[in-house]
Amino acid sequence: MDFIEEALKKHRIYGLDEIEVYSVASRRISINASADKVKEPALVNTVVHSVRGATGHKAGNVAIRGDVGKVEEVMSRLKSVVNASSEDRDWPGFPPDCGVNKEVICYDDKTAELMQDEKALLELFADIMEETRRKVVEEGAVKASIVSAWWSLGTTDYSIANSNGVYYRSPCTFNNLAIQVKVSTERGTSDWTFYSNNRRVDLKELYEAIDRESAIAVLFGGSKPVKSGKYNIILYNNVLSNLLSDVLVPALSALNVLHRRSPLRDKLQQAIFSEKISLSDDPTLRLERGSRPFDDEGVSTNSKALVDRGTLKNFLHNYYTSRKFNAQGSGNGFRRSPEVSPTPMPTNLVLKGDSGSIEEFIKETSRGLVIYDVIGQWMSNPVTGYIKANITHGLLVESGEISQAVKGSIVVGNIYEWLGNSLDNLGSDTKVYSGVAAPSAVIRSVDVGGE
Amino acid sequence: MPSCYDVDIEQLTKRGVELGADFVDVRCQEHFYELIEYDNGIVRNIGSTASTGLNLRVLVKGSAAYLATEELSNDKIKSAIEKAIKLARSSANYSIKWDLAERPVTVGLAESKYTIKPEDIDLESKVDLLRYLNGILRSDQLTSIALRYGYERDRRFYASSRGDRVECSTRMVGVGMHLVAHVEGEYESLSDSASSTAGWEFVKQVDWENYALERRKIVLESTTAGRAKPGKYDVILDNEMVGVLLHEAFGHASEGDSIISHESILEGRMGEVVASDLVTIVDEGVVDGGAFVPYDDEGTPKKKTTIVKSGVLTSFLHSLDTAGKLEAEPTGNARAMSHRDPILVRQTNIYMEPRDWELNELIRDTKRGIYIRAIGGGGGEVQPISGAFTFVSGPGYFIENGELSRPIKSAILSGLILETLRNIDAVTRDFSIKTSVFGGCGKFGQVVRTGVGGSHVRVRNMTLGG
Numbered sequence: 061m062d063f064i065e066e067a068l069k070k071h072r073i074y075g076l077d078e079i080e081v082y083s084v085a086s087r088r089i090s091i092n093a094s095a096d097k098v099k100e101p102a103l104v105n106t107v108v109h110s111v112r113g114a115t116g117h118k119a120g121n122v123a124i125r126g127d128v129g130k131v132e133e134v135m136s137r138l139k140s141v142v143n144a145s146s147e148d149r150d151w152p153g154f155p156p157d158c159g160v161n162k163e164v165i166c167y168d169d170k171t172a173e174l175m176q177d178e179k180a181l182l183e184l185f186a187d188i189m190e191e192t193r194r195k196v197v198e199e200g201a202v203k204a205s206i207v208s209a210w211w212s213l214g215t216t217d218y219s220i221a222n223s224n225g226v227y228y229r230s231p232c233t234f235n236n237l238a239i240q241v242k243v244s245t246e247r248g249t250s251d252w253t254f255y256s257n258n259r260r261v262d263l264k265e266l267y268e269a270i271d272r273e274s275a276i277a278v279l280f281g282g283s284k285p286v287k288s289g290k291y292n293i294i295l296y297n298n299v300l301s302n303l304l305s306d307v308l309v310p311a312l313s314a315l316n317v318l319h320r321r322s323p324l325r326d327k328l329q330q331a332i333f334s335e336k337i338s339l340s341d342d343p344t345l346r347l348e349r350g351s352r353p354f355d356d357e358g359v360s361t362n363s364k365a366l367v368d369r370g371t372l373k374n375f376l377h378n379y380y381t382s383r384k385f386n387a388q389g390s391g392n393g394f395r396r397s398p399e400v401s402p403t404p405m406p407t408n409l410v411l412k413g414d415s416g417s418i419e420e421f422i423k424e425t426s427r428g429l430v431i432y433d434v435i436g437q438w439m440s441n442p443v444t445g446y447i448k449a450n451i452t453h454g455l456l457v458e459s460g461e462i463s464q465a466v467k468g469s470i471v472v473g474n475i476y477e478w479l480g481n482s483l484d485n486l487g488s489d490t491k492v493y494s495g496v497a498a499p500s501a502v503i504r505s506v507d508v509g510g511e
Numbered sequence: 512m513p514s515c516y517d518v519d520i521e522q523l524t525k526r527g528v529e530l531g532a533d534f535v536d537v538r539c540q541e542h543f544y545e546l547i548e549y550d551n552g553i554v555r556n557i558g559s560t561a562s563t564g565l566n567l568r569v570l571v572k573g574s575a576a577y578l579a580t581e582e583l584s585n586d587k588i589k590s591a592i593e594k595a596i597k598l599a600r601s602s603a604n605y606s607i608k609w610d611l612a613e614r615p616v617t618v619g620l621a622e623s624k625y626t627i628k629p630e631d632i633d634l635e636s637k638v639d640l641l642r643y644l645n646g647i648l649r650s651d652q653l654t655s656i657a658l659r660y661g662y663e664r665d666r667r668f669y670a671s672s673r674g675d676r677v678e679c680s681t682r683m684v685g686v687g688m689h690l691v692a693h694v695e696g697e698y699e700s701l702s703d704s705a706s707s708t709a710g711w712e713f714v715k716q717v718d719w720e721n722y723a724l725e726r727r728k729i730v731l732e733s734t735t736a737g738r739a740k741p742g743k744y745d746v747i748l749d750n751e752m753v754g755v756l757l758h759e760a761f762g763h764a765s766e767g768d769s770i771i772s773h774e775s776i777l778e779g780r781m782g783e784v785v786a787s788d789l790v791t792i793v794d795e796g797v798v799d800g801g802a803f804v805p806y807d808d809e810g811t812p813k814k815k816t817t818i819v820k821s822g823v824l825t826s827f828l829h830s831l832d833t834a835g836k837l838e839a840e841p842t843g844n845a846r847a848m849s850h851r852d853p854i855l856v857r858q859t860n861i862y863m864e865p866r867d868w869e870l871n872e873l874i875r876d877t878k879r880g881i882y883i884r885a886i887g888g889g890g891g892e893v894q895p896i897s898g899a900f901t902f903v904s905g906p907g908y909f910i911e912n913g914e915l916s917r918p919i920k921s922a923i924l925s926g927l928i929l930e931t932l933r934n935i936d937a938v939t940r941d942f943s944i945k946t947s948v949f950g951g952c953g954k955f956g957q958v959v960r961t962g963v964g965g966s967h968v969r970v971r972n973m974t975l976g977g
Contacts, residue, residue: 092853092955094772097607101598102577104851106564118554125542125562126581129512137559144634146554146642179601186605207774207896210955242773242896251774251896283897285974288742319551320654321691323698399546399560436901436923439889443691443700448923448976450901452894468899470741470925472976509741509925509976 063109064221066131071223074135076113076142080154080222082356082395083109088214088234089175091185096193096206098182104214110398113138114153118145123398152383154222160353161361161391163344166232167215168260175213184263185211191267192239195274203244204277207251212236213261218352226358232351235261241274247281250465252453253433255298257494260347276432280453283465285510292428293471293506294421294457297489301496302437303447304339304409307475310442312366313404314381321443323476324372331370332476334483336414339367341376341392343407349495350407357393361407370480376404406495413499414486421485421502423460429508430455430462431471445475451508469510478503513563513583515539520670527569527592528672532599534570534611535592536671538808539563540850545629545662549641551655557634564850567592571599573608579851610835616674617810623681623803625710629662632711640686640714647723648690652731654698655691660684661706661948663960667808675810681803683708683960685948686719688726694734699920701730701887701905706948708803729886733906736918741976744881746924747873747969750943751885752904753863754963756970757792758952759891759900760928765818765826766844766856767833769895776898776928780824786932788822789968791864796843800944801860801962802951806843813843813859819932830856848957855954860946863965866938870967873937875913877969882908882915883924890950898928922977931970939967 064081071079085107092099110123111134120141122134174181189206196204213235221227240253254273256266295303316322324332343351343361354360357379365373377385378393381404393402422430433453440447454466473482479501487500520537527535541563548556564581565588576599578591629637641658648656662684669677685706692699703726707713748756761777769775777785786792796804796813804813809831816826827837830845833856846857874882883904891902903923908915944964951960 090853094607094768098602098605099607100568100575100577100853101602102579102853103594103598104577104579106579106581106851108560108562110560121556121558123558123560124512125560126564127513127583133512141557141559141634144638145557146638148553178598182602182605205773207772208955240774240896251894319657320693321657321689321700397560399544399556399558400548401556401558435892435894435899436903438892439903439923441700441921444698448903448921450892450899450923450925452897452899467897468925468927468974470901470923470974470976472738472741472923507741507976509743509974511743 063128063131064219067111067135068221068223070131070135071113074139076115076139078114078154078223080112081109083107083219085217086214088212089178089181090210090212091182093189093206093209096189098185101178101182108398111138112401113142114151115142117147117149117151118142119151120145121399121401150384152380154224155226155357155359155379157225159360160228161343164351164353164361165346166230166259166351166353168233168347171213171233171235171261172215174261188266189239192241192270192274195270196241196243196277199274199278201243201245201278205242207240207242209239220354220356220358222358228354228358230353233259235259241277243277245278245281250280250283252277255493258348259351279455280465283467285468286429286456286466286508287511288509290505291508292425293503294418294428294430295501295503296432297491297498297500298493299431299434300498300501301493303475304411304498305496306438307440307442307445307447309406309409311445312376314375314377314385315403317375318381318384323443323445327372330372332372333367333370333479335370336483336486337367337370337479338412340365340410341406342410345408345492348408348492352407355391355393356395356402359391359393361391376406378402378404408495408497410497411499413488413490416485416487417489418487418500422457422462425457426459428457429466430457447473447475469508472507512561515541515563515668518565518583518588520668523588523592524670524672526589527596530593530596532569532571532596534672536568536669536809538566538850539668541666542849543664547637547641547660549645549658551657552645554638566850567595569595569599570609571596572603574599574603574606575609576602577853609832611831612834612841614811614841617677617806617812619677619806621679621805623708625682625712627711629684629711644719644723647720648727650727652692652694653690653727654693657689659687663948669808669810671810677806677810679806681708682710683948684710684713687949690726690730692730692734694731697734699730699734701726703886704947704949706946708946726886729906732918733920736906736920738920738977739881739922739975743972744975745877745969745971746880746973746975747877747882747967749884749967750941750964751945752883752888753965753968754861754944755885755891755902757863757965758858758861758963759893759902760926760931761792761818762858762861763893764895764928765828767827767829767837768856770827771833771836775895777824783824784822785824785929786819786822787935789866789938790819790822790932790935791817792819792861793817793864794828794858794861796859798860798944798962800946800964802946802960804859807845808847808854809845811841811843811845816842828856828858830854846959848959852957855957857954857959858952858961860944860962862944863938863968865940865942865966868937868939870939870941873939873967873969874910874915877910878912880910881919881975882910887921900928901925920977922975925974931973934971935968936971937969942966
């Protein structure tokens with residue numbers, strides 16, 4: 061009898077009314093590189109079991125990584141945790157069996173096969189680095205080198221079972237690649253990092269990305285701060301993806317709405333953004349980071365509109381908030397770490413694009429900034445929607461042309477203004493970045509601090 | 512659960528050498544993390560995670576490979592070391608050659624100080640602490656009060672084929688809060704925590720009522736505070752903010768692996784003036800208020816490393832490999848988040864050494880500026896290659912005519928590594944260091960516990976926006 065079955069069978073012996081076992085077994089190969097060479101490969105096998113139990117309206121959680129040891133010890137610990145918890149009159153119990161989303165594809169045979177041949181993988185990684193260097197030089201760099209790179213791919217086996225009859229298992233693959241290239245041009249030295257973060261290794265797609273990103277990598281030599289003032293800004297798709305994740309996603313969590321730390325509470329069915337903004341949660345994107353047939357509570361994931369033409373339509377729900385709010389369509393209960401109960405998070409977040417490219421936006425800009433990358437945006441405040449970020453890779457645009465590369469300047473504002481009255485345009489260049497699909501965006505009159 | 516004591520790590524290193532490895536080291540970790548989250552009067556999470564696992568690193572003709580496993584039976588471990596050696600051989604054609612610095616063999620045992628094991632305190636008492644805090648904080652103007660208690664016990668064993676044997680145990684405990692205020696139609700939030708490398712005695716020593724009420728006052732005041740218009744300001748940074756500045760603006764760029772990868776703007780600048788002559792920056796493994804790192808994860812004793820002395824760059828931070836490649840002494844900065852992760856060069860506790868100003872004197876001496884405080888701040892980030900760094904403060908105060916005046920909201924500060932530390936023109940004599948059981952420093956996806964601190968400093972002409 062395996063751990064899950066034994067735990068399900070024995071929970072009542074320990075005085076627990078209900079139980080849920082969530083297990084994740086992961087096998088990955090990771091390769092780090094430094095100064096154009098592989099630094100070291102690593103094989104990592106892990107397994108974590110997270111067991112939630114409840115008695116009446118009290119619940120608790122115990123997680124074990126690696127060998128579980130005796131089920132009795134785990135159940136005994138869980139019982140003491142549940143006893144110490146407090147009564148929550150809204151505790152809904154664990155979810156019933158409602159099936160899984162069969163349209164989701166999260167496992168890629170080719171990726172799983174690739175990780176079996178370590179030597180071939182190392183050779184491929186070396187080629188990816190070499191091709192990136194070659195392409196960046198072809199784009200005009202005097203010299204290019206890979207300062208750091210990492211690639212991690214593998215399989216993750218998700219299992220979820222509870223005492224209400226839920227018992228599902230889903231093997232998924234994953235792929236995380238990042239390459240940081242140092243670029244010397246006649247204007248000076250700079251760098252550029254690009255990422256592939258999803259559930260597939262698609263070589264054609266990967267080499268196309270190298271072509272695209274190499275053209276961007278050569279733009280930032282001789283960068284310096286700009287003068288403080290108001291600028292029209294063009295946010296590159298990656299930057300907008302990060303802002304959506306860091307500032308908007310927490311505000312869409314029904315748990316944060318419940319506990320009055322979301323600016324969107326009481327805003328359902330109201331206009332919160334420009335009519336250009338339509339945002340959805342979509343687990344069916346093929347082999348993307350958030351593609352999962354069920355969430356961490358065993359509830360089927362499902363596609364849903366969150367914002368439709370600027371109007372707030374839905375929040376993200378775990379099972380607890382879906383029952384509390386009597387809301388349709390949960391399936392967004394995910395754990396940020398094993399010892400923590402699932403909270404509402406998106407599967408894949410999709411912001412619908414419109415028309416236009418960065419090049420066209422630049423031509424239409426009399427004075428503005430193109431922001432290709434920032435640091436520190438994760439310290440923005442989702443409670444107020446206030447954005448704070450430091451531009452590391454930007455371009456100053458004057459009279460429709462790029463006049464200077466920019467770094468070391470801050471940009472501040474509010475996401476509800478940026479994607480509301482200040483939003484001028486959304487591009488057609490939607491890119492999925494770590495489970496968030498977003499196009500580039502043009503935003504009017506933004507505060508920038510520099511010289 | 513299995514224990515690292517059940518694993519014969521000496522035998523493992525021998526086995527690796529017999530199979531052809533030039534060097535083998537083994538890290539075994541037993542980790543326990545307890546977390547209670549008390550969310551607006553409800554225990555939202557109560558639970559713990561326990562783990563035991565092993566990491567093997569082998570070097571074969573200069574090529575390295577890691578293997579991490581949580582299956583600790585003898586058969587599984589034997590097979591693991593064979594796989595690791597095969598992997599190292601596979602990478603020979605593509606890999607950079609490792610060059611581990613020589614140092615005396617380390618045999619050591621260390622344990623952080625504590626008097627009351629948090630494991631011996633029942634969970635009900637921990638929940639009661641959060642319930643008590645919730646009661647103190649409750650106010651019509653606070654719309655959300657989220658509290659948490661965290662405890663970490665981290666025991667690490669290290670052995671290498673060179674004969675090193677080290678065992679190090681750390682306990683950290685802390686309480687955190689995330690408050691949301693609603694005043695005059697405006698919302699604001701504040702996150703903060705108090706942690707210590709200690710046991711439950713820390714919880715008993717802190718005056719939680721004062722701690723909670725001060726944070727409530729700060730968030731309520733900042734709700735209606737103004738924002739600083741983006742631009743250049745003279746700023747006074749408090750003790751913790753200075754530590755964050757040093758950690759981001761200098762610490763990361765001094766890490767040996769970023770020097771070797773040509774990623775740091777400090778490469779080739781050893782012996783150069785890189786800061787004001789008032790600036791001395793130290794990285795130290797064991798210091799009051801900080802994280803506990805007496806040995807790194809390669810068994811090297813963590814030295815007190817002076818990175819910058821009176822404005823001159825004097826040392827980088829090193830692992831065995833970066834010390835070997837850069838012909839330097841290992842400094843004890845090789846760290847990994849867990850047994851699952853590879854070694855990186857990381858900071859431990861970084862701080863600014865004090866000078867002779869008094870804080871009051873410094874404020875009086877500042878005609879127009881901003882007093883930047885860390886409470887409610889958000890940490891920082893850096894790009895060592897471009898030299899751009901940033902950090903977010905908590906709520907602070909404008910300084911007008913030598914006095915603290917109007918409160919201002921949390922702000923973002925930005926600078927360039929080779930410019931900002933040259934603009935420091937005053938350092939105070941007060942000194943403190945802070946760490947956290949809820950977070951730390953992130954690098955390549957690994958978070959390790961660190962400490963930051965120092966004295967108050969004044970930085971002229973810094974980019975800031977609210």
